[in-house]
Amino acid sequence: MxxxxxxxxxxxxxxxxxxxxxxxxxxxxxxxxxxxxxxxxxxxxxxxxxxxxxxxxxxxxxxxxxxxxxxxxxxxxxxxxxxxxxxxxxxxxxxxxxxxxxxxxxxxxxxxxxxxxxxxxxxxxxxxxxxxxxxxxxxxxxxxxxxxxxxxxxxxxFELFDPIPRLESDDHVMFIGADVNNPSPGIASSPSAAAVVATVNWPAANKYVGRYRLQKHRTEKIEDFGEMCLELINKYAELNKVKPKKIIVFRDGVSNSQFDMVLDEELVDLKNAIHCDGYSPTITLMIAQKRHLTRLFPMDNKQGVRNSNVFPGTVVDTTIVHPWKFDFYLCSHYGILGTSKPTRYYCLHDDHSFSLDDLQQLTYNLCYTHARCSKPVSLVPPAYYANTLAYRVQQYYEAWEAAATVSSSNFPLQFDSNIFKLHGDLENIMFFC
Structure with missing residues (x-):
């Protein structure tokens, strides 16, 4: 219930x-x-x-x-x-x-x-x-x-009971999440870890496959974004015998000053990689931001839950957002302790002509599909899983670095990305969940 x-x-x-x-x-x-x-x-x-x-x-x-x-x-x-x-x-x-x-x-x-x-x-x-x-x-x-x-x-x-709004047609849809995990402050040479995950089932859209790369230190641009997305699209086609006609990307971890980089480099890289043999899916690109100081408070007890937080699903898309661009704040989760932090979502590119209400409902509904939670999560699952996988890859590097320091005879001190390549038996499951 x-x-x-x-x-x-x-x-x-x-x-x-x-x-x-x-x-x-x-x-x-x-x-x-x-x-x-x-x-x-x-x-x-x-x-x-x-x-x-x-x-x-x-x-x-x-x-x-x-x-x-x-x-x-x-x-x-x-x-x-x-x-x-x-x-x-x-x-x-x-x-x-x-x-x-x-x-x-x-x-x-x-x-x-x-x-x-x-x-x-x-x-x-x-x-x-x-x-x-x-x-x-x-x-x-x-x-x-x-x-x-x-x-x-x-x-x-879990699976959503009702179809995702504006995506009820028979066209296959893929949700992609992307994020970069950077080394801790003070570490001058460790690489960053870029991760991309994508759904491989439709219409449930609750099973994900991930790909990752290590890249240059503190490089926020995902260098092999298009290549990783192409691998995921091919895996989708292998499992479903058809490629997705619609792709919705949630990019996590970028600031406003990096929007041009996402549009002019990552999005272009994605299109160049996947557009071939007449395949040209429509794409919507969303940014998810958690690093901000905005908080939402109920005006009175009727507008909030018991601990003085706003209700899950509360959206603000006026006054504190950009005057003409496509962004909104969504508090999708129930805050157990303290003041809930909403996530800011920003639509940078949209081939699907979504209305703002469509994007808000779609994003909120997806927040109910996290595999481990019997409640909505604070960040849309594609971005959530990408964040989890990128952090896991950073853990791989830290483990190798610690082992190499202790026993240089058994572990090559020279960096080799093949040391961190995922085992083939785990490539197509949610091992990172």
Whole structure:
């Protein structure tokens, strides 16, 4: 049942839209050997029972794990040992492991190395969680865990009930999200990570595939934008036997001063890459901005929710926006704590002749389709996922850099982008979710 005030729904006594059959999975328990934290180690049988039962109730058919591999947190600090351990686990499953659930005692820098090795070298989908949360086994935590696992394995959790406005025709539509993650301030040489994600199903538009590149330090322009988009369009055509006729791009992370760069370089690069053999889809290009100081407040209690935030779905498109250009502020989510920050959306290019109301409704509806949330998110999912993937790639680089510093004999100090190339088994799933 949808809570209209908060915009969220309850998954009690409900199932996901498409639950995967999970027959081959294992547990890698980093909490088992460290005596200092023995009281917090994983209560294995209890965890497995609660997870499999919660999956069953959600319509995700999860069998018992194939095996449990015991380890300790110190392995996460040694990239060589960690790589050997992960390869051993994969061999133990005869290279047919659907997902590896990794249990850690607490947050650890080795998380980056584990993701880098699994997703670029071994080819394992992973789900990481803390032993304390697993042992508590609260229903909402197990539900979130089940939703993430189902998504990463190609399942579908939620779908919009009504068609997306102005896109109800039979024409195939692809939503693209793009973002660049830059190194932390003070780091002078690390590359930036550019990521592009796109939907590969229609009309549900809730399954994404991602592509990424490392590029020059603090370069905001996505250098291979057209090439990555072409790869995603070809994947869409492979899965659906037809290319999308309409493309809607959400570009995250650019300031007003970079709009010309997006229009004159990235958009042109996209068109040059995909326009061939008579294929020329219509394109709408939107900018999503979170870095601003604008906040929205209700005039009285009737215009807001209990914590003095505006209702989810509140839009402002007058007074504080550009006097004649196509922009609006949308507060799509329910703020649990503090003052909600709306996202500013700016339409730079539109081949579809959308009205402002059309774009607002389309963007807000998409915010309900994030795979892990039973409520609308604060940033439209294509941009949200692109941001997540770009950050993951930055983690790959940090893991390689840390390993190279410790053991230069085993890791090339000279930068080579092939070190970060995604494993082929993970190319067409939402491993980054």
């Amino acid at each position: 949808l809570n209209k005030e908060e915009g969220q729904w309850n998954l009690a006594n409900r199932t996901v839209l498409e639950g995967k059959v999970i027959e081959r999975w294992a547990v890698l328990d980093f909490s088992s050997y460290d005596r200092r934290f023995k009281p917090n180690s994983l209560i294995y049988n209890k965890f497995v029972q609660k997870l499999t039962m919660r999956c069953k109730k959600l319509g995700i058919h999860m069998k018992n794990p194939l095996f449990r591999e015991l380890s300790d947190m110190r392995v996460l600090s040694d990239t060589d040992r960690l790589r050997k351990l992960l390869n051993h686990v994969y061999d133990e499953a005869n290279h047919r492991l659907q997902i590896l659930v990794c249990i850690m005692l607490d947050k650890h820098p080795g998380y980056n190395a584990l993701k880098w090795i699994c997703e670029t070298q071994v080819g394992i989908v992973t789900e990481l969680c803390l032993s304390k949360q697993c042992n508590m086994g609260k229903d909402h935590y197990m539900t979130n865990l089940a939703l993430q696992i189902n998504t990463k394995l190609g399942g579908s959790n």
